[in-house]
Amino acid sequence: MQYYFPPMAKLNHHFSKLSGNYLFPEIEKRVADYRQKTPHCKLMDLGIGDITQPLPASAVAALAGAALEMGKQGAFRGYGPSEGYSFLREAIASVEYAGLEIDPSEIFISDGAQSDIANFQELFDIDNRIAIPDPTYPVYLDSNVIAGRTRALLKTGRHGGVTYLPCTEENEFKPQVPTIPIDLIYLCSPNNPTGTAMDRKLLKQWVDYAKENNAILLLDGAYSAFITDPDAPQSIFEIEGAREVAVEFRTFSKSAGFTGLRCSYTVVPKGLKIYDFGSIHSLHALWNRRHATKFNGVAYPIQRAAAALFTPQGQKEVKALVSSYLERARLFRQGLANLGYTVYGGQDSPYLWCKTPPKVSSWNFFDYLLQSHQIVSIPGSGFGHAGEGFIRFSAFADSSALGEALQRLKSG
Numbered sequence: 001m002q003y004y005f006p007p008m009a010k011l012n013h014h015f016s017k018l019s020g021n022y023l024f025p026e027i028e029k030r031v032a033d034y035r036q037k038t039p040h041c042k043l044m045d046l047g048i049g050d051i052t053q054p055l056p057a058s059a060v061a062a063l064a065g066a067a068l069e070m071g072k073q074g075a076f077r078g079y080g081p082s083e084g085y086s087f088l089r090e091a092i093a094s095v096e097y098a099g100l101e102i103d104p105s106e107i108f109i110s111d112g113a114q115s116d117i118a119n120f121q122e123l124f125d126i127d128n129r130i131a132i133p134d135p136t137y138p139v140y141l142d143s144n145v146i147a148g149r150t151r152a153l154l155k156t157g158r159h160g161g162v163t164y165l166p167c168t169e170e171n172e173f174k175p176q177v178p179t180i181p182i183d184l185i186y187l188c189s190p191n192n193p194t195g196t197a198m199d200r201k202l203l204k205q206w207v208d209y210a211k212e213n214n215a216i217l218l219l220d221g222a223y224s225a226f227i228t229d230p231d232a233p234q235s236i237f238e239i240e241g242a243r244e245v246a247v248e249f250r251t252f253s254k255s256a257g258f259t260g261l262r263c264s265y266t267v268v269p270k271g272l273k274i275y276d277f278g279s280i281h282s283l284h285a286l287w288n289r290r291h292a293t294k295f296n297g298v299a300y301p302i303q304r305a306a307a308a309l310f311t312p313q314g315q316k317e318v319k320a321l322v323s324s325y326l327e328r329a330r331l332f333r334q335g336l337a338n339l340g341y342t343v344y345g346g347q348d349s350p351y352l353w354c355k356t357p358p359k360v361s362s363w364n365f366f367d368y369l370l371q372s373h374q375i376v377s378i379p380g381s382g383f384g385h386a387g388e389g390f391i392r393f394s395a396f397a398d399s400s401a402l403g404e405a406l407q408r409l410k411s412g
């Protein structure tokens with residue numbers, strides 16, 4: 001039998017391999033159903049992954065000042081450099097990477113770590129082998145699925161052709177170096193959702209692995225500002241040799257409340273090489289080319305707002321903001337522990353990774369918390385196979401919500 005296909009636009013068939021992202025819609029549905037049954041209930045939302053405190057005052061002042069400049073003849077700015085204004089790149093290099101020999105030209109300003117991480121994979125050949133932590137933030141996997149770098153979706157919900165790096169209680173939620181060669185490795189430290197930061201020794205093992213295997217490490221440091229453990233580096237570039245093997249993604253979203261402003265940066269060291277049939281290319285030059293082609297830069301007032309975070313006053317405000325979230329996390333973690341729960345994270349991250357009671361699945365525990373205590377959480381299984389048996393609480397939630405949630409759990 002022969003089929004006749006009329007000329008028509010055809011889908012990128014890799015899209016159909018995406019596992020239906022039902023996590024957030026499913027949570028919303030269960031919460032909405034519950035609200036309908038009990039219209040007067042007061043829900044405590046501890047699932048929220050978004051910031052709840054306003055922008056630091058220095059950022060707001062700079063944003064407003066730059067907005068006014070834009071209305072003045074002679075002061076307004078049109079297109080800026082696609083890789084970002086040098087005032088911001090220099091501020092990041094001298095404050096965030098002080099002593100690490102990162103040149104401002106190695107820092108690319110962008111509108112979000114999410115988009116840069118999703119886009120970065122397009123520099124690499126389709127045949128590269130990838131590894132991702134499990135559980136983790138979904139964009140590493142999904143961007144590779146869309147690009148066609150994975151095989152069929154398996155019954156377990158995992159994807160063929162991907163190496164998963166389990167982050168479990170047994171390995172203290174630290175992704176271990178594999179025994180097989182992988183080309184591209186995504187790491188997230190501190191990891192969302194487990195809240196665990198990788199220590200110096202482990203990062204060094206990864207850097208050594210990458211050197212031996214000519215692999216590239218793509219490190220998402222969205223929560224680097226939350227690290228308090230002196231043994232956990234804030235940047236992978238604190239590790240010797242990382243400049244030859246690693247790219248680092250950072251964002252102002254979580255540390256400075258920029259989720260609604262949109263500003264992030266990606267560090268691509270000039271020493272990073274990529275192979276192509278015997279010839280060697282600079283990854284920095286390629287990302288520069290890609291950026292210039294597909295991106296026209298972040299809005300000037302927003303870059304000014306970001307730069308203001310690096311003034312002494314801005315630094316103070318950012319530290320206070322981060323500390324306040326960490327303090328909420330500490331109190332909530334302590335409260336949960338006092339009630340007998342096993343809780344991880346919350347020390348280098350705003351997220352708490354709470355073990356469900358024995359034999360209770362992530363979704364069943366989510367339902368129990370919702371229906372018996374009117375608390376909204378996120379089922380750990382939504383972040384990957386190895387997240388089963390956990391739920392994530394977010395200390396971005398209001399202090400009052402966290403306190404009230406503990407009271408409700410206490411009263412049984």
Ligand SMILES: *Cc1c(COP(=O)(O)O)cnc(C)c1O
Nearest residue numbers: 112113114137192222251253264
């Ligand atoms: C929130 C988050 C991001 C997204 O950052 P944006 O700069 O807002 O796009 C990236 N990675 C992780 C792990 C996150 O939790």
